[in-house]
Amino acid sequence: MVTRAEWQADESIVTEPPSYGTTVKAFWVHHTAGTNDYSCADSAAIVRGIEVYHVKSNGWNDIGYNFLADKCGVIFEGRKGGIDQPVIGAHTYGFNTDTAAIAILGTYISSGVPPVVQDAIAHVAAYKLGQYGNDPLGKVTLTEGVADGKYALGEQVTFNRIGGHRDAVATECPGDALYGQLGIIRNKAATVYGLTLTGLTGTKNGTTYYTKTGTTASWSVSTPSALISRFEVLVDGAVAVTTAGTARSAALTLAPGTHTVQVRGVHRLGRTAATPAQTVIADTTAPSFPQVPTLSLRTGSVSSSVVPVTLGWRAADNVAVRSVALTAPTTGTFAASGTYGTTTKPGVTTTWSMRAQDWSGNTTTSSASWTPLFIPETKATRTGTWSTYTSSNYLGGSALTATAGGASLSWVFTGRSVSFVATKTATSGQAYIYVDGVKVSTVDLYSSTVQYRRVVWAKSWTGSARHTVKIVVVGTSGRPRVITDGLVYVR
Numbered sequence: 001m002v003t004r005a006e007w008q009a010d011e012s013i014v015t016e017p018p019s020y021g022t023t024v025k026a027f028w029v030h031h032t033a034g035t036n037d038y039s040c041a042d043s044a045a046i047v048r049g050i051e052v053y054h055v056k057s058n059g060w061n062d063i064g065y066n067f068l069a070d071k072c073g074v075i076f077e078g079r080k081g082g083i084d085q086p087v088i089g090a091h092t093y094g095f096n097t098d099t100a101a102i103a104i105l106g107t108y109i110s111s112g113v114p115p116v117v118q119d120a121i122a123h124v125a126a127y128k129l130g131q132y133g134n135d136p137l138g139k140v141t142l143t144e145g146v147a148d149g150k151y152a153l154g155e156q157v158t159f160n161r162i163g164g165h166r167d168a169v170a171t172e173c174p175g176d177a178l179y180g181q182l183g184i185i186r187n188k189a190a191t192v193y194g195l196t197l198t199g200l201t202g203t204k205n206g207t208t209y210y211t212k213t214g215t216t217a218s219w220s221v222s223t224p225s226a227l228i229s230r231f232e233v234l235v236d237g238a239v240a241v242t243t244a245g246t247a248r249s250a251a252l253t254l255a256p257g258t259h260t261v262q263v264r265g266v267h268r269l270g271r272t273a274a275t276p277a278q279t280v281i282a283d284t285t286a287p288s289f290p291q292v293p294t295l296s297l298r299t300g301s302v303s304s305s306v307v308p309v310t311l312g313w314r315a316a317d318n319v320a321v322r323s324v325a326l327t328a329p330t331t332g333t334f335a336a337s338g339t340y341g342t343t344t345k346p347g348v349t350t351t352w353s354m355r356a357q358d359w360s361g362n363t364t365t366s367s368a369s370w371t372p373l374f375i376p377e378t379k380a381t382r383t384g385t386w387s388t389y390t391s392s393n394y395l396g397g398s399a400l401t402a403t404a405g406g407a408s409l410s411w412v413f414t415g416r417s418v419s420f421v422a423t424k425t426a427t428s429g430q431a432y433i434y435v436d437g438v439k440v441s442t443v444d445l446y447s448s449t450v451q452y453r454r455v456v457w458a459k460s461w462t463g464s465a466r467h468t469v470k471i472v473v474v475g476t477s478g479r480p481r482v483i484t485d486g487l488v489y490v491r
Contacts, residue, residue, distance in 0.1 A: 001083065002076045007044040009051055009063075009080070016061045018081030019088040021098040023132045025140045027125040028092045029182060030103035030165045031174040036071060038105070043070035046105055054090070064090035067102040067124050073116035075124060078103075084131070094146040095168045100128045108175035118181060119224040122188035125162050126227050126268070129189075135269065136162050136189035162186045184222070192265030192273035194222030200261060200280055203322070203359050209280040210319070210359035211254065218249040219263045219275065227268055234262040234274070254282035287317040287356040289366035291337070293326075295352065295490050296460035297372070297419035298341060302453045304395065307372045307488055311340045315356035315364075327365075328353040346372045346488065373415075376486040380409035384473070393452040394485055399423060401483045405475025414466045415489035419458035423483035424451040429476025431484075433457055436468055445482060453485055464491060 004011070032050060051063040058064070065078040066089045081087035091101035102124055104113055113121075122136075129136050141158045144151040150170045151157055157168070164182055165173035187193040198218045202211035209215065217233050228245030233252060236259050241250045245265075252261065260277035267273075291314035300308030314337035315321045321336035329350055334340060336356070344350050353367040377400040384407025386400045400409065420433060420443070428445035443456045461467075473482045 002044065002074060004077050004080055007047050007076055010048065011080075013052070013055045014062045014080060018062070018079065018085075020081065021086040021088050023098050023134075024086050024100050024128045025132075025134060025161070026095070026099040026142060026159055027128055027136070027162050028095070028099060028101040028165055028168065029121060029125075029162065029174050029178065029185070030065065030091060030101055031108045031178055032068075032103050032105050033107050033173065033175075034105060036106040036108075036111075038071075040070050040072035040074060043072070043074060043076070043105060046070075047076050050103075058090075060090045062090075064101075065103040066091070066100040066128075068105060069102060069117060069120045069124075070105045071113065071117060073114075073120040075102075075120050086132075092165055092168045094144050094148055094151070095142050097145065099142075101165075104174065104178065108178035109172065110175075110177055112177035112181045115222065118185050118188060122185045123224045123226055125185070126189040129161055130269065134161055137186050137191065142168075160186065162189060188223045189227065190267065190269055191271045192221060192223050192228060192267050194220070195263065195265045195273045195275055196220050197261070197263050197275040197278055200278060202280065203361065205320070205322070205359050207279065209278065210361075211280060211282055212284050212360050212362065213256075213282055214251060214253050215261075215280060215282075216249055216251045217261055217263060220248065221265060223265070223267065229266045229268045232264045232266065234264055235259055237262075254280065256282050256284055281319055281360070283319045283358065283360040284362065285318045285358075286362040286364040287315050287321050287358050288364060289354070289356060290314050290316050292366045292368045293352040293354050294368060294416075295344070295370035295372075296417040297455065297458040297488055297490060299419075299455045299458060300343075301451075302346070302395070302421055302455060302488060305345055306343045307346045308455060309342060309344050309372065309490075311342060311352060313337060313354055313366075315354075317356070317358045317362075320359055322357050322359045325355045325357070326352070327355055328367075344370075344372060346374055370490050372488055372490050373413075374486055374488055375411050375413060377409060377484050379486070380411050383408045389483065394423070395421065395453055396486075399483050399485045401481060402473045403475070403480040403482075405473055405480070407473040407482075408470050409484060410468060410470040411487050412466065412468050413487070413489045413491075414464060415491040416462070416464040417458065417460040417490040418467065418469055419455045419488045420469070420471060421453055421485040421488060422456050423485060424454055424456070425481070425483070426450075427479045427481050428483065429479045429481060430474040431482050432472040432474060434468075434470040434472065435459060442474070444476075446479065455488070
């Protein structure tokens with residue numbers, strides 16, 4: 001509040017003492033109809049000019065308005081007599097007694113006032129009406145004191161307690177745009193208006209927030225802080241934290257589980273408003289890996305340095321897994337469970353490490369080491385006639401080939417995944433695959449182009465055990481040849 005002394009009112013031209021009513025029943029909003037293109041540093045000078053105009057030109061004893069405010073929301077004391085007194089002004093002809101008024105510097109026909117000015121109007125209106133227990137959202141019936149063309153002398157007229165000049169007098173004041181904002185101003189003066197829970201610290205997934213044990217609630221509100229008695233932060237409907245009306249955040253400690261969080265504002269007039277309930281889950285339990293990072297063989301091309309593999313995993317959580325990150329031997333981010341096709345080095349033990357994180361930020365890690373190994377065709381137990389092909393295109397520089405149906409190769413190994421490596425050509429035929437004495441597949445090795453070192457079949461188990469894999473030549477008519485390059489298994 002800029003006092004009369006501070007804006008340098010010319011008290012020498014105010015020759016009569018102020019007049020007083022007994023109450024403040026209504027609060028009128030005006031604009032001065034001057035330019036909006038002014039610096040707020042010049043507002044005091046503009047107020048001084050209005051004082052001189054009202055006294056020298058209008059013949060009034062003093063400036064007519066009880067209060068004025070500039071476009072920056074700075075409030076100026078108007079007519080003298082005490083801002084805490086029911087001073088009778090000269091502002092709303094016929095309804096000056098037992099009312100108060102504020103005028104906003106400028107013209108507000110096409111554009112309204114910014115929120116800071118709305119706050120200033122609401123604050124002063126709530127103060128003046130509240131001194132006498134009058135509700136800024138209420139209505140009041142006043143008696144017309146003059147015959148000015150809008151109402152007859154003595155007519156009883158019902159107004160909003162916060163009204164525009166035009167409500168009482170035939171005028172455009174306070175401008176169409178500012179007049180249209182009076183509903184917002186009434187709400188700001190009397191209610192906790194525009195209260196919104198803007199967020200909770202933690203992680204949001206969909207409409208739910210996740211945290212460990214604590215969160216900070218933040219909110220915004222349109223009602224001026226000075227008109228708010230307090231804020232109450234509710235957890236599961238009960239008050240957990242109480243803050244001052246100036247606060248816009250509060251820290252909460254939550255027990256593990258699912259909760260609702262709301263913010264309730266309490267106006268100085270007693271009205272309350274609360275935000276919708278926001279769900280937040282507090283969780284301190286780390287995820288787990290029911291399936292550790294597990295390597296299995298897959299189809300593709302192998303070499304002396306590359307084996308195609310699939311990494312599989314499954315993470316779980318008491319609430320929800322947010323993501324799983326592969327951290328070694330390479331990196332990537334994946335879903336809670338799944339598979340990832342990649343390659344690894346044969347004959348090398350590699351540790352695969354993953355980290356699971358839930359939505360509350362709890363993490364756990366899991367690692368497992370796997371070794372892919374080659375078993376060359378020369379280590380197999382043979383039946384039938386097999387001959388040797390030599391070429392740098394084959395693993396180890398050679399491969400076994402057969403054309404007669406029934407010729408077979410058998411390998412014994414201990415592992416959890418195995419694959420059969422062969423060469424595919426235009427003259428290659430089919431082979432049966434037996435695992436532990438049971439026929440499990442028939443593979444066709446035909447290809448219009450030559451493909452060396454191809455994994456044509458793979459199988460995995462949940463654990464490591466001793467197994468026998470046998471390859472039997474079918475003897476396909478017209479293309480009976482089978483060229484085998486051995487097995488790969490994971491231990």
